[in-house]
Amino acid sequence: MKRVLVVDDDLVICKVLVKILESLGYECEDAADGVEAVARLQAADFDVILTDMMMPRMDGMQLLSHVKSSYPGVDVIVITGHTDTFVYSNIINAGGTDFISKPFESDELEAKLSRIFRERKLIQGLENEISEHLEAEEKLLAAHREVAAANQAKDLLINDLYATMGEMLSKRDHYTFEHATRVAEISKRIGIALGLPQEEVEILERACLVHDIGKVAIPDDILLKPGQFDAQDRKLMRVHPRVGADLFTRKHHDSRIAFIIRHHHERLNGSGYPDGLRGDSLGILVRIVAVADIYEAFVARRPYKKPMSKDEALDLLRMEARQGLVDKMVVTVLDEVLRDWDPLTISREFAADYMVDLELFRRKAYFREPLTGFYNYRYLYFLDDTHVLGRRERPFELLLTNFVDLPECYRRMGQILTEQVLDEIGQGLNDAVEEFNAQEGSGEDVVRLFSRSGDYLIYAECGEGQIDHLFIAISAHLARACDEWQISSHPYSQRFGKGYSLEKALTELLRC
Ligand SMILES: [Fe+2]
Ligand SMILES: [Fe+2]
Structure with a gap:
C-alpha cells in the first residue's frame, strides 16, 4: 500500500489531511513537527511526505533537506499558507517534488499525489527496463566470451591436430x-x-x-x-x-x-x-x-x-x-x-636411446642384407661420408675375397646350397673380424666386413702387423671353407695411403 506521512503542527489540519488521504486509499501516519517526522521515518518506510513549512523545533525546509540527504527516494510535497516567504521555485530547487498553497482543494492534493505515483510507476518501469537490458547485455557478453573461449579452444585443438599429424609422420x-x-x-x-x-x-x-x-x-x-x-x-x-x-x-x-x-x-x-x-x-x-x-x-x-x-x-x-x-x-x-x-x-627432443635405436634400424633397413644381416658396400660409403672412417688421416687396407668359380658351384650344388655356403663363409669371415676387433683392435682401429653379390670385402685401418694377423686368420678360414666345399677363392688385398679416395681404391681393387 502507498504510504504517506503528514507533518503539521496544526493538529486539526493534520487530522483532516489524514482523513482525506485515507479516503483516497493511502495509508497514513502523522507528525507534529520535523523532529517527530524524522523519528517516524526511522521507524517505517514512506513513499511521500506532506509537510507544513512553519513548525517548531524543525521547520519544513530543514525536514526537506534532511529527507533529501537521508531518504532520496521519498517525495516531499510542501503545503504552506506563507506563499510570500516560500515560493514554488525555492521549494523545487531545494529538492521538493511539489508545492500546494493553503487553502487547497482535496482534488488538487489528489491530482498531485496521483501524478507522483504515476511518475514513480513510469520511472520504476524504465528502471526495470534498463536493468533487464543490462542483464541481457551481460548475458550477451557472457555468451560472446563463451564463444570466444570455444573458438580459442577449437583453434588450439586444430593446431594440436596439425602438430599431431606431423608428429605421426615423425x-x-x-x-x-x-x-x-x-x-x-x-x-x-x-x-x-x-x-x-x-x-x-x-x-x-x-x-x-x-x-x-x-x-x-x-x-x-x-x-x-x-x-x-x-x-x-x-x-x-x-x-x-x-x-x-x-x-x-x-x-x-x-x-x-x-x-x-x-x-x-x-x-x-x-x-x-x-x-x-x-x-x-x-x-x-x-x-x-x-x-x-x-x-x-x-x-x-x-x-x-x-x-x-x-x-x-x-x-x-x-x-x-x-x-x-x-x-x-x-x-x-x-x-x-x-x-x-x-x-x-628449434630441435625436436627425442630420447637418446630411441634415436640410437631408430638410426640403427635405418642402417639395418638400408645397409644390411635382409637375410644374412651382412652390411653392403653402400654402408662403407655412408661410414666414409659421416667420418666414421679415418682414411683421411690414416692409411687403410682393402681385402677382397672373390670366388672365381661361382657359376660352376651353382651348377654343381644348385643355387640355394651355393648361397648357403657363401653365407656360411661370410659368417666365418665376420667371426674372424669380430674376434680381431675384440682381441687386437684399438679404439681408433676400424675393421669391418661388407658383402657384395657373393663377394666379401674387408676394410681395415690398423697397424701393418695387426693387418697381417687379421689376414692370416681370414686366409685360414677361407682355406678351410674352400677345401670343405671345393670352391676356389683368390683373396686380394691392397694398401692405400691416407686421404686416398675410397671410390678410386675400390675401383682399383675390383679391377685386379
Ligand atoms: Fe616436400
Ligand atoms: Fe619439406
Whole structure:
C-alpha cells in the first residue's frame, strides 16, 4: 500500500489531511513537527511526505533537506499558507517534488499525489527496463566470451591436430617432423615480416606442419634412405605433395592448406612438381613455404649429409631467385628474418636411446642384407661420408675375397646350397673380424666386413702387423671353407695411403 506521512503542527489540519488521504486509499501516519517526522521515518518506510513549512523545533525546509540527504527516494510535497516567504521555485530547487498553497482543494492534493505515483510507476518501469537490458547485455557478453573461449579452444585443438599429424609422420621419419616444425616457424616469421593478416599466418603455420605428410606413402627403403636418391627414388618421392594434398582436399580444411601442400615443390618458372605451375598462379603463401622448405633442407644437419652454412644457403637461394625459381622478395625477407634468429635453435627432443635405436634400424633397413644381416658396400660409403672412417688421416687396407668359380658351384650344388655356403663363409669371415676387433683392435682401429653379390670385402685401418694377423686368420678360414666345399677363392688385398679416395681404391681393387 502507498504510504504517506503528514507533518503539521496544526493538529486539526493534520487530522483532516489524514482523513482525506485515507479516503483516497493511502495509508497514513502523522507528525507534529520535523523532529517527530524524522523519528517516524526511522521507524517505517514512506513513499511521500506532506509537510507544513512553519513548525517548531524543525521547520519544513530543514525536514526537506534532511529527507533529501537521508531518504532520496521519498517525495516531499510542501503545503504552506506563507506563499510570500516560500515560493514554488525555492521549494523545487531545494529538492521538493511539489508545492500546494493553503487553502487547497482535496482534488488538487489528489491530482498531485496521483501524478507522483504515476511518475514513480513510469520511472520504476524504465528502471526495470534498463536493468533487464543490462542483464541481457551481460548475458550477451557472457555468451560472446563463451564463444570466444570455444573458438580459442577449437583453434588450439586444430593446431594440436596439425602438430599431431606431423608428429605421426615423425614416427616413421623423425627428421621430417623437425623439418616441418622449422619450416612452419620460418614461414610464420616471413609472413609476419611481410605484414600478412594473422589469419593467413595461421594458415601458413598449419600447412607447414603437414606439408610433407604425403611422405607416409613413401616406402621405407626410400623415405629412410640415408644417402643420395637415384632417379627411381626421386620419381617415387615426388608423389608426396599430391598424396598429402589429397588428404586435405577431401576433408573440411581450408583449401589454402591443400594448395600449399600440393604445390610447395613448384618453381616460379614452371620447372617444379607436381603440376609445373608457374608465376602468378603460385600465391604468396606457397612461395613463402617453398623458400622456407629449401632453406631448412640446406642448413639442417642429418647423419647422411653435411649441413650448409646460413650464408651458403642464402647465396644458393639468391641464385635460385635470379634464375626465376623462387620468389626474390621472400628470399630477401628470409635474410632479414635470419639476422637475429636461427631456425636450427628449434630441435625436436627425442630420447637418446630411441634415436640410437631408430638410426640403427635405418642402417639395418638400408645397409644390411635382409637375410644374412651382412652390411653392403653402400654402408662403407655412408661410414666414409659421416667420418666414421679415418682414411683421411690414416692409411687403410682393402681385402677382397672373390670366388672365381661361382657359376660352376651353382651348377654343381644348385643355387640355394651355393648361397648357403657363401653365407656360411661370410659368417666365418665376420667371426674372424669380430674376434680381431675384440682381441687386437684399438679404439681408433676400424675393421669391418661388407658383402657384395657373393663377394666379401674387408676394410681395415690398423697397424701393418695387426693387418697381417687379421689376414692370416681370414686366409685360414677361407682355406678351410674352400677345401670343405671345393670352391676356389683368390683373396686380394691392397694398401692405400691416407686421404686416398675410397671410390678410386675400390675401383682399383675390383679391377685386379
Ligand atoms: Fe616436400
Ligand atoms: Fe619439406
